[in-house]
Amino acid sequence: MISCGTDHTNDPQSVKKKIREYREEIAVLNDKITELEDQLGATSNSSGQENGMKVRVEEAQIQPFSEYFEATGELEAEDEAFISPEVSGQITEIYVVEGQNVKKGQLLARLNTSLIEKNINEVKTQLAYAETMYNKQNELWDKNIGSERQYLDAKNQVESLQGKLETLQAQYKMSLIYSPINGYIETIFQKKGELATPGMQLMQIVGLDKMKVTAKISEVYLPVVHEGDTVEVYFPSYPELVFRKPITRIGHVVDKQNRTFKVQVSIENREGILKPNLLASIVINNYNSGNHIVVPSRIIREDMKGSYLYVEQKDGDQWVAKKKYITMGKSYRKKSEVLSGLEPGEKIITDGYSNVTDGTVLQIVD
Numbered sequence: 001m002i003s004c005g006t007d008h009t010n011d012p013q014s015v016k017k018k019i020r021e022y023r024e025e026i027a028v029l030n031d032k033i034t035e036l037e038d039q040l041g042a043t044s045n046s047s048g049q050e051n052g053m054k055v056r057v058e059e060a061q062i063q064p065f066s067e068y069f070e071a072t073g074e075l076e077a078e079d080e081a082f083i084s085p086e087v088s089g090q091i092t093e094i095y096v097v098e099g100q101n102v103k104k105g106q107l108l109a110r111l112n113t114s115l116i117e118k119n120i121n122e123v124k125t126q127l128a129y130a131e132t133m134y135n136k137q138n139e140l141w142d143k144n145i146g147s148e149r150q151y152l153d154a155k156n157q158v159e160s161l162q163g164k165l166e167t168l169q170a171q172y173k174m175s176l177i178y179s180p181i182n183g184y185i186e187t188i189f190q191k192k193g194e195l196a197t198p199g200m201q202l203m204q205i206v207g208l209d210k211m212k213v214t215a216k217i218s219e220v221y222l223p224v225v226h227e228g229d230t231v232e233v234y235f236p237s238y239p240e241l242v243f244r245k246p247i248t249r250i251g252h253v254v255d256k257q258n259r260t261f262k263v264q265v266s267i268e269n270r271e272g273i274l275k276p277n278l279l280a281s282i283v284i285n286n287y288n289s290g291n292h293i294v295v296p297s298r299i300i301r302e303d304m305k306g307s308y309l310y311v312e313q314k315d316g317d318q319w320v321a322k323k324k325y326i327t328m329g330k331s332y333r334k335k336s337e338v339l340s341g342l343e344p345g346e347k348i349i350t351d352g353y354s355n356v357t358d359g360t361v362l363q364i365v366d
Contacts, residue, residue, distance in 0.1 A: 052363035055352035057312050060342050063294040067287035067332040073215030075278040079181045079207030086174040088197045102179045111175040120168045127161040134158045183207035211267045213280045216260035224286040232283040243267055293338040297331050299353050310349040321356040
């Protein structure tokens, strides 16, 4: 037809001649196509499998199956302290800096103790005098000299001053601020010369040796989560770092707002790379089974009747695809349980399954 379009002659006889020639060429081509198709059919084996759809199969087997769920939580330091003084006073010295590692009992800061020290010295002087007078009265009393009242007054004076001295010494100790834990000085909130008062944060200390992950889990998992169950804990910031630890605590109260309960897992942070408030994930096992066939989830398809997959079936000298409806169980990480509809030993189509229908002739490949 293209040639006709390019032919400059308008002679009807020439156009008819061209049409006859093209029809003859088409007939010749059809004969050649038929001949090649016959040759292709002749090279097939007697089973005709080379003409089938290429697929791979796998034997259905009963396998162990486990399902897990993940809960997101945060890392917390088990040892953390916000330090504030027990008495009011001006800060005269701060002996640490932010980031410094401190030990339990180490002196952190000192408040102004000049007035207390002066009172202590006065009381010590008074106590020394009172003790001298008491000793003299005691000697006289042993010799039945003097009155009982003088003896008791001297004794009472000594005891009163001793109590006053102990009180002043306790107040003095309260003006010296010590670390209650081993850890690092995270933040110092006040400076030297400022007034420190009880309840006002002076500094924050965080211990990094012992940590805990706290996660909130839906109440639907209460029956399957138990204290002591081993879980996996990992951190998105350190994907290569995975801990297998037991659940150390399960909350006893369900939150009314979001219907969750707390789960905690303790972790030893020997290398010190984990930090408080780091995002963490807990992987918890909530289902185990070893009585059902397990298949790849990707091969399971659905239609109006339900879930199905394809297996190979013998049909005369050929293998064909057979559609089998199944009852599915749980699915996790690309694996699914088959509760019924499939028998152990049947060959399921695992590759090429999307290209077959019920009755499709198969060519099984390795």
